[in-house]
Amino acid sequence: MSIIGGGKLGRTLGRLWHTQNSFTLFDILNRSASSAQQASAFIGAGTATASYADLRPADVYLLSVSDDQIAACCAALAAAGKLQSGTIVFHCSGALSSLALQAAIEHGAAVASIHPIRSFADPQQVAEHFAGTWCGSEGDDDALAVLGPAFSAIGGHLVPIQREQKTLYHAAAVFASNYLVTLIDVAQQVYAAAGIPPELALKLIEPLLSESAANAFRLGPATALTGPIARGDVTTVARQQRALQQHQPHLAELYRQFAELTTSLAARKQNNKP
Template sequence: MNVFVVGAGRVGRALLILCRESGHTITGSYNLTEVGAKRTTEITGIPTQYGATLDVSDNTELLWITTSDEHIASAAHQVTIQNPHLPKTAWVHCSGALAADVLREAVPSAWSVAGAHPLQSFVNPQRAADAAKSAAWFVEGEPDALSRVTTFLLSLGVLPRPLPAHLRPLYHVAGVLASNAAIALFSAAASALTMVGLTRNDAVTSLLPLWQTTIDNVAEKGLPEALTGPIARGDVSVVRAHLSAMELVAPELISLYRELGIRTLQLASEANRTDPQKLNEIAQLLKD
C-alpha cells in the first residue's frame, strides 16, 4: 500500500519504520520543522519535507496524520490547501482520544476518514515499530478509510478492534492509567526508597525487577490472580505499619496509598482467597 505520513515525530517515525519493514511503499513524509525533518530522515532513511512544502504524491492510498492531537485538524487543512487535486485517498489519524470526526471537519467529503491507534507508548522509534506489530489496534471511522486501514493492519498480522467514536476518551483513559499513571506510581515508589537512603537512580534500578515480575505475573495469571502483597494476604499489621511510617516521613504518599489500597481490596475480595474479616479491618484502616 502507498503511504504518506504527516507529522513525522515520535509516532510518525515509528510508523515510517513499520511501513518500510512491512513492505509498504512510502510516498513521502512531512515534519513542520527543518530540525525535525532532518532527524526523521536520519532515523528512518526517508526523505522528509518540512515548512511550507507539503506535496503529497498522487498515488498515495493511505495518508496518516500523526501530529499531536491539537494539530490534527490544522495539519489536515494544510494538506488539503496545498494538494487540492489529490485523488481519492483515505485519511487516518493516530490519536487515541479523538474520533475520526476531527478529520472530517478539515477534509473534503470526497475523501474518507478514520482513526487508528495502537495501545502502546512511543519513545524509541524502532522499539515502537516492533511493538506495533503485536499491539492491540483500535479503529473507527468511515467505510472506505476503515477498509484501507484494516488492510494495512492485516498486512502486519494485526486484527484491528472496532471502537465506537463516543468511547474513545474512555479507551484513552485505560492507556493513560496503564502507562503514564504507572510511571507516576513508579516515581512515587522510587521516592519512598530515596527516603531510606537510596539515590533516585538506585531506587529505579532496585524497583525494576519487581515491576517486571509483576507484569509477568499479570501476563501469566491474569486478574485478580496476579495480585500479591500484604492486602492480598490480609496482613493488617503491615498495612498499619505502612500508614504509620508514611505519617512520619512521607505524608504526601498517604492519599495515593489509601486510594490504591481500596482498589487492591476490591481485587483481593474478587480473588476470594483472603479472610473477609481481615479485608474489612484493612478497609477500615484505609478509610480512617
C-alpha cells in the same frame, strides 16, 4: 500515501510500509525541510516537501502530528485542495477520535484513527519489533478496509473500539503506561524516605514490579494479588498509612486510595476461590 508529520511515529510506520510495499510513499511534510529530509532518509522513500500546496495528490494521508495539531493540519490539507471523495485521512492519536478530522469529512474523505499501543521513543527499535503490536481502531468502513490490511501486513493487530469511548480507551492506556512509571517514582520516594539510596531503590523495585506484572498477566489481577491486604492484615496497612502520614504526607492519601481499590480486588480474589 503522503505523511504529514515525519516524527518518530510517522517515520516508523513509513519505513515499515515501504519495506512491505504496502504503500507507495509520495511526500513527507514536516515542520522543517531538514526534519522532513531526515524522515525520508530513515524511511528510505518519500520526497521532503515544503508546503501543503506542494503535496502531490495521494490516496491516503497519515497525519502523525501532535494531538493539538491534528485538526489544523487536516484543515490545511483540505484548504490546499488535496481531499476529495475516496481519499483516506487518518491519525494515530490515542486520545482523539476520527472526528478530529472533521475538515476531511466535510470534503467527502473517509477517516479513521488507528492507535498503536506502544511507545515510539526509538523508531529503529520499534521498526524492528513492531510485529505483534495491538492497535485500537475506529473510523469509516472505507478507510478501515484499506488501513486494516496495511497494519496487518506489518504485524499489527487491530482492536475495534467505539468512537464515543475513545477518551476512556486512552485513559486505560495512561493508567497502564504513564501512571505505572509514576508509581515506580512513588515507590522510589518512599524507599528513599526509609533511608535507601534512589539508585538502589530501583533495583529493589524492579523484581517486585516485574514478577507482579508477569503474575497478573498470567493469572489475572485478582489471583496474582499478594501482600498485607490480600492476607487480611489490616493492622499492617494502618501502620503503613500512619508512617506515610508522618514522613510522606503528600503520598498518604494516594496510599489510602490504593488500599481501597486493593481491598476490592482482594474481595474478588476471595470470591474466586473454589
